[in-house]
Amino acid sequence: MRIIAVLNQKGGVGKTTLVVNLGAGLARRGQKAALVDLDPQAHLTTSLKATPNGPELTTYELLKGQATFQQVLVPVGELMVAPSSLRLSGAELELASQPGREYLLKEALGDLSRFDLVFLDCPPNLGLLTVNALTACHEILIPMQTEYLALHSLSKLLDTVELVKKRLNPGLTVGGIIGNRFAKRKRLNREVVEMIEERFGDQLFSTQIRDNISLAEAPSFGKDIFAYKPRSIGAEDFDSLCREFLERGGS
Numbered sequence: 001m002r003i004i005a006v007l008n009q010k011g012g013v014g015k016t017t018l019v020v021n022l023g024a025g026l027a028r029r030g031q032k033a034a035l036v037d038l039d040p041q042a043h044l045t046t047s048l049k050a051t052p053n054g055p056e057l058t059t060y061e062l063l064k065g066q067a068t069f070q071q072v073l074v075p076v077g078e079l080m081v082a083p084s085s086l087r088l089s090g091a092e093l094e095l096a097s098q099p100g101r102e103y104l105l106k107e108a109l110g111d112l113s114r115f116d117l118v119f120l121d122c123p124p125n126l127g128l129l130t131v132n133a134l135t136a137c138h139e140i141l142i143p144m145q146t147e148y149l150a151l152h153s154l155s156k157l158l159d160t161v162e163l164v165k166k167r168l169n170p171g172l173t174v175g176g177i178i179g180n181r182f183a184k185r186k187r188l189n190r191e192v193v194e195m196i197e198e199r200f201g202d203q204l205f206s207t208q209i210r211d212n213i214s215l216a217e218a219p220s221f222g223k224d225i226f227a228y229k230p231r232s233i234g235a236e237d238f239d240s241l242c243r244e245f246l247e248r249g250g251s
């Protein structure tokens with residue numbers, strides 16, 4: 001089983017879109033997948049219209065040790081989803097003074113052997129919630145927009161990953177970098193992809209997710225791209241991403 005944190009401290013780069021659609025596509029291919037919303041914005045939760053099992057059964061209570069992973073998981077089609085709530089925005093401060101605060105998620109997830117894949121959708125910062133995800137996971141996936149400034153935040157992100165690896169989670173690996181909102185006709189996009197390839201080699205997935213309106217629309221219907229528009233460019237790209245993800249295998 002693989003635990004995969006999807007992270008980038010830059011906002012709006014496609015973390016949640018990636019978790020929803022890669023998760024859904026892999027579930028359709030028979031993988032037992034759980035998606036964990038670690039963002040107080042709860043976009044993963046609302047994108048899939050995941051209603052918590054109770055008012056106090058979200059990832060906030062999970063991290064506080066007030067609910068088990070089993071209790072917070074809700075079925076959404078073939079997926080299991082751990083919803084979050086705005087209360088999670090208080091967690092960083094509330095948990096900051098706890099001993100072992102970086103390991104709360106790892107501890108709370110417990111035995112995950114019934115799943116093939118668990119995806120952690122991180123908030124857009126490198127705070128305690130993200131560090132908890134980095135400590136709990138085996139590997140990370142980084143979605144990024146193929147723009148010049150994105151390279152800058154990528155370096156900072158990889159520095160943090162190195163630190164966590166050194167101090168908290170020696171087995172942590174970078175599972176891959178995925179270009180999002182890619183426009184082939186834009187020279188800048190192509191140049192940035194070349195720069196990432198030069199620096200990170202085959203860590204860059206050869207599949208890129210193109211800019212596609214259906215991907216932006218699907219969340220308002222509470223659906224993943226395969227349920228919303230199976231014949232869209234977005235579904236085509238995520239289908240090939242799922243294939244590449246499985247071909248690359250575990251770390």
Ligand SMILES: Nc1ncnc2c1ncn2[C@@H]1O[C@H](COP(=O)(O)OP(=O)(O)OP(=O)(O)O)[C@@H](O)[C@H]1O
Pocket residue numbers: 010011012013014015016017018039041043122123124180181182209210211212213215216217219
């Ligand atoms: N390839 C794409 N084509 C069109 N729209 C996209 C694409 N990828 C993401 N979007 C849209 O861009 C917005 C940001 O995407 P998303 O929420 O996945 O990013 P995020 O990194 O999770 O953001 P945050 O940092 O706030 O959590 C959303 O409205 C989403 O629907």
Ligand SMILES: [Mg+2]
Pocket residue numbers: 015016017039043044121122
């Ligand atoms: Mg998000």
